[in-house]
Amino acid sequence: MTTKPPFRRRNYFIKKKFQFDFAVKFLILIAIEAVLAIGLFLYVSKGTLTAGYSGPELTVARTYDFFLPILLFSNLIIVGATAVAGLVVLIFLSHRIAGPLYRFENILNDLSKGDLTRRFKLRETDQLLELEKGINEMANTLDRNVGDIKSAAAALTQLASEMQTAAASNPSASKSLERLLQEISRTLRELKGSADFFKTSL
Structure with a gap:
């Protein structure tokens, strides 16, 4: 009923x-x-x-x-x-x-x-x-594009973190490469912070 x-x-x-x-x-x-x-x-x-x-x-x-x-x-x-x-x-x-x-x-x-x-x-x-x-x-367009940016920023942040870990464990790695990776990580964190302002379905 x-x-x-x-x-x-x-x-x-x-x-x-x-x-x-x-x-x-x-x-x-x-x-x-x-x-x-x-x-x-x-x-x-x-x-x-x-x-x-x-x-x-x-x-x-x-x-x-x-x-x-x-x-x-x-x-x-x-x-x-x-x-x-x-x-x-x-x-x-x-x-x-x-x-x-x-x-x-x-x-x-x-x-x-x-x-x-x-x-x-x-x-x-x-x-x-x-x-x-x-x-x-x-x-829908904004949701999809911002979601893609968030996903890409997260993937790049993870990759930069792994590269920093590898560079730190390798004595032959140059300090300039490590500084470059740190700068990339900082920029990616800022990008991810801006993208995280948006709530998306992705």
Whole structure:
């Protein structure tokens, strides 16, 4: 009998500042469109009169005085409904972007600290899949090359150590050769120390 994995409530607010800024800009855009629509109506209706019934009486008034209350009310309803629907859609869309960005930040931080074994793994429904592929390929290349450097440095260090031991045990070996081997060993230790900063799979 298989047990179902525990239910995990999805967190739609991962990068709150990014998502908040996204939503605020969307609301500002809607507000600007509403103001422009009203401004355009006032400009077009400037200097015109409209006749209409207000109850049983026929009324003649300036066009914007006649229609402005209706226009304001309808705009408020449209802006409100659009804002609510747009915010719901934005939450879902921004989650598809903010989630990968959050994971990119964490893994890039680990890569910058030298852990070249970390990889991105996004869902098929997430955005930025091409970026995931590119960075993973870069990390694979770095992992492989730095791993090769570490292996080569370790092998050369071992070889230099063996040569030093052989030179020390051979009285006929020249002192210049021993000094050269010591310099090689020192350089290799520095190289290995630099390479060991990185954590690789090799």
